[in-house]
Amino acid sequence: MAxxxxxxxxxxxxxxxxxxxxxxxVNAFLLLGLGGMVGILSGMFGVGGGFLMTPLxxxxxIPPAVAVATEANQIVASSFxxxxxxxxxxxxxxxxxxxxxxxGLVGAALGVIVFNYLKALGQVDLLVKLCYVVFLGVIGGLxxxxxxxxxxxTAKGGAVPTRKKHNWIHxxxxxxxxxxxxxxxSVIPPLLVGLCVGVLxxxxGVGGGFxxxxxxxxxxxxxxxxxxxxxxxxxxxxTAFTTMLHATTNFTVDVVLAVLLLVGGVIGAQIGTRxxxxxxxxxxxxxxxxxxxxxxxxxxxxxxxMPSELYSVGAVEGH
Amino acid sequence: xxxxxxxxxxASPAFAESVVLGLSQNEIAITTSFDGSEIxxxxxxxxxxxxxxxxxxxxxxxxxGPDEPVNVRRKAKRFGIWVNTDAVEVDRAPSFxxxxxxxxxxxxLSDVEDLRYKVSVPRAIRSVGAPMEITDAASFTEALIxxxxxxxxxxxMENHVAVDDQTLFRGRIELPAAxxxxxxxxxxxxxxxxxxxxxxxxxxxxxxxxxxxWLFSLSREQPFLYGxxxxxxxxxxxxxxxxxxxxxxx
Numbered sequence: 422m423a424x425x426x427x428x429x430x431x432x433x434x435x436x437x438x439x440x441x442x443x444x445x446x447v448n449a450f451l452l453l454g455l456g457g458m459v460g461i462l463s464g465m466f467g468v469g470g471g472f473l474m475t476p477l478x479x480x481x482x483i484p485p486a487v488a489v490a491t492e493a494n495q496i497v498a499s500s501f502x503x504x505x506x507x508x509x510x511x512x513x514x515x516x517x518x519x520x521x522x523x524x525g526l527v528g529a530a531l532g533v534i535v536f537n538y539l540k541a542l543g544q545v546d547l548l549v550k551l552c553y554v555v556f557l558g559v560i561g562g563l564x565x566x567x568x569x570x571x572x573x574x575t576a577k578g579g580a581v582p583t584r585k586k587h588n589w590i591h592x593x594x595x596x597x598x599x600x601x602x603x604x605x606x607s608v609i610p611p612l613l614v615g616l617c618v619g620v621l622x623x624x625x626g627v628g629g630g631f632x633x634x635x636x637x638x639x640x641x642x643x644x645x646x647x648x649x650x651x652x653x654x655x656x657x658x659x660t661a662f663t664t665m666l667h668a669t670t671n672f673t674v675d676v677v678l679a680v681l682l683l684v685g686g687v688i689g690a691q692i693g694t695r696x697x698x699x700x701x702x703x704x705x706x707x708x709x710x711x712x713x714x715x716x717x718x719x720x721x722x723x724x725x726x727m728p729s730e731l732y733s734v735g736a737v738e739g740h
Numbered sequence: 741x742x743x744x745x746x747x748x749x750x751a752s753p754a755f756a757e758s759v760v761l762g763l764s765q766n767e768i769a770i771t772t773s774f775d776g777s778e779i780x781x782x783x784x785x786x787x788x789x790x791x792x793x794x795x796x797x798x799x800x801x802x803x804x805g806p807d808e809p810v811n812v813r814r815k816a817k818r819f820g821i822w823v824n825t826d827a828v829e830v831d832r833a834p835s836f837x838x839x840x841x842x843x844x845x846x847x848x849l850s851d852v853e854d855l856r857y858k859v860s861v862p863r864a865i866r867s868v869g870a871p872m873e874i875t876d877a878a879s880f881t882e883a884l885i886x887x888x889x890x891x892x893x894x895x896x897m898e899n900h901v902a903v904d905d906q907t908l909f910r911g912r913i914e915l916p917a918a919x920x921x922x923x924x925x926x927x928x929x930x931x932x933x934x935x936x937x938x939x940x941x942x943x944x945x946x947x948x949x950x951x952x953x954w955l956f957s958l959s960r961e962q963p964f965l966y967g968x969x970x971x972x973x974x975x976x977x978x979x980x981x982x983x984x985x986x987x988x989x990x
Contacts, residue, residue: 439774439917441952442959446775446917482918494970501978502985509986547823661971668967672959676970677772680977687978691985724821732883733824735811 442675443487449681451481456495456682460689463499464506465697466634466649466709471496471627471660472557472716474682483678485546489626490667490674491682496628496660498683499690500653506694507650514601514647518654520608521615521633525659528619533666536624552625554721560635561713567639568707575703602643602651610641619659623666628656631713645702757787757797759928759940766942768915768924769949776917779803779944781840781901782910785930792932797906798841798848800929802859803913803944805836806922812880826873828880832866835920836893840900840911850934857929857936861885861894892916921947 438449455477459470471492478488507513539548593607614636622629633652637643643651668674697705764780781801791797810833816825841848845860854860867881874880888894893916901911923943930938948956959966 437773437775437917439770439772439952441948441955444918444920494974497971498974498978501975505979547821664971665964665967668959668970669963672963674959674967674970676955676959676966676973679970679974683974683977687980688985726822727817728815728822730883730887731815732880732887733813733815734884734887735813 438677438681440483440487440675440678442673443483443491443678445482445484447481447483452678452681453685455481456499456685457689458685459682460499460686460691461693461696462689462712463496463630463686464503464690464693464695465700466630466693466705470499470686471629472553472625472631473712475626476716476720484673486671486673487675487678490664490671491678492626493628493660493663493667494674494676494679495682495686497657497664498679499686500628500657500660502687503690503694504650504653504657506691507653510650511601512647513650513654514599514643515654516597517599517602517604517611517641517643517647518651520597520611521618521651521655522658524612524615524617525619525622525629525655526662528616528621529623529659529662529666530619531616532620532623533663535620539624549625550720550724552621554717554724556621556625556632557713557717557720560632561710561717563639564635564706565710565714568703568710571703572707599643602641602647604642606641614640615655618655622659623663628660630656631709634709645706649697756789756792756937757785757930758938759930760784760786761928761940761942763926763942763944766944768919768944768946770919770921770947770952771949772951774917774919774952776919777915779913779915779926780910781913781926781928783908783928783940785907785909785938791906795933797903798843798931799901799903799909799911800842800845800848800859800927800931801838801840801901801911801913802864802925802927802929803836803838803915804834804864804925804927805920805946806924807832807834809833810884812884814880814883826871826880828867828871828874828877830865830867830881830884833884834864835922836915836924837861837864837888838895838897838913840895840897840913842899842901842903842909844898845896848931848934849929849936853931853934853936857927857939859927859929861889861896891918893918915946919946 436448436450437446439446455474459474462473463470474495475488475492478492479485504513593609595608596605597608598605614633618629618633618636621627621632630652633655634648637648637652638645664674761781761783768777785797810830811827812830813824813827815822818825839845839859839861849859854863858864862881862885865881865884867877885894892914895914901909903909924946926942926944928940929936947953958969
């Protein structure tokens with residue numbers, strides 16, 4: 422037994438790293454790899470990747486509170502390098518981004534209040550997971566069907582159908598011109614989209630890109646090309662705000678963990694952005710839809726199937 | 741691993757047999773590359789009289805991390821999904837607890853003495869106040885022990901202390917990587933026929949050092965600054981990698 426322990430120490434000693442805030446020791450290469458993988462997705466789809474990374478961090482033994490807070494910090498970095506690439510290609514609608522951001526900051530603050538209220542009720546885990554299942558299921562399903570239809574029509578030789586551009590949204594007041602997106606619409610829908618994303622981002626511990634990207638395409642009618650850059654722009658500021666909230670109230674941001682994830686993540690995002698350019702919008706959307714549905718399925722499965730360990734150990738509130 | 745040899749001599753005249761103890765280290769430093777540690781506990785039995793007749797001397801070593809209250813929750817099926825329904829607050833549970841003995845625990849220590857000195861893992865945990873509606877509070881403490889045993893946080897190592905000629909003893913306690921800071925209370929018991937005849941206590945300091953210490957302190961004492969620093973590092977790395985990539989392309 423003692424020998425075994427020694428051997429393990431020698432084999433893993435060089436790669437293990439002790440995280441000062443999380444207070445666990447993990448393999449540095451594992452973190453770099455996870456960051457890189459999620460970074461590629463972030464660059465390809467314009468999603469922060471938090472909805473994948475946060476559950477993955479739980480699986481490798483990072484305390485959930487630390488995972489959620491640190492993930493916000495890591496998303497800032499991976500989105501930052503992504504948005505720079507989009508700025509160079511002029512695929513960021515700054516005006517739309519700012520409108521979404523105003524909604525997002527208000528939403529994030531509201532979300533933290535809701536989160537703390539649910540925590541007091543003692544069922545925050547369940548509600549977070551249900552949120553994931555419902556949102557990922559609906560959005561993933563809708564995107565999957567829509568993209569499949571678009572691909573099928575393209576394959577038959579017909580033109581890709583242009584999405585319906587005139588709906589109830591165009592009857593609302595406070596219209597504003599968004600030149601980059603080629604839109605002239607009311608500011609109310611983007612503000613509400615930003616607000617909802619902010620609330621969900623704070624509750625679910627994610628950037629919210631996986632909700633915002635479809636909302637921008639289907640609800641606001643923005644062109645797919647500018648959607649990715651603009652959502653990244655909004656995500657940076659909302660997650661930076663969330664990071665500060667967590668760092669000052671819960672002390673759960675682990676900067677060592679964040680740095681390891683972001684070194685992998687930043688490189689991954691650069692690769693992902695280049696892959697994204699080479700792929701068709703429909704292909705990108707169907708891939709994202711499959712990924713969203715897979716995460717949704719896993720979470721739903723965990724809620725429905727009897728867990729192998731019925732008990733869990735947690736810290737007592739207020740200690 | 742650094743070997744800090746610290747011999748602590750203590751002879752208590754109240755007992756006919758008492759412990760003279762050595763620890764391989766009385767301080768554990770958590771550095772960035774910390775991946776668990778092990779402590780060698782070795783010592784001798786000091787006695788004024790010859791070795792008594794009868795069953796041989798047995799030795800028990802315990803190491804306990806800082807106490808903390810924990811919430812143990814249980815899931816049950818409600819409306820088709822598994823949700824946390826019942827919860828029991830365990831008033832006091834050590835964050836780490838290891839027991840190493842020279843024989844089977846039940847042979848070297850009687851139930852009465854275990855209750856008195858709180859040696860075995862279940863005895864080291866104190867749970868009162870379970871809510872009225874929970875009739876099986878014991879299964880919650882059992883679950884706590886089971887979960888922590890799986891993570892090597894609670895260990896019972898029987899026949900893990902070697903005793904030579906009823907005088908010299910040595911044992912080894914392995915500490916996992918996931919340690920919390922604090923004083924780790926280390927106790928040595930000498931027993932005969934299940935009764936404790938001598939007890940010795942010392943503490944091992946577990947604390948973060950260097951970068952670990954600095955970051956941890958900053959995050960607690962200057963959280964706003966720490967948050968800004970984390971963001972600055974993140975953005976700098978993001979921008980840096982992006983710039984490096986475009987340089988590579990051109």
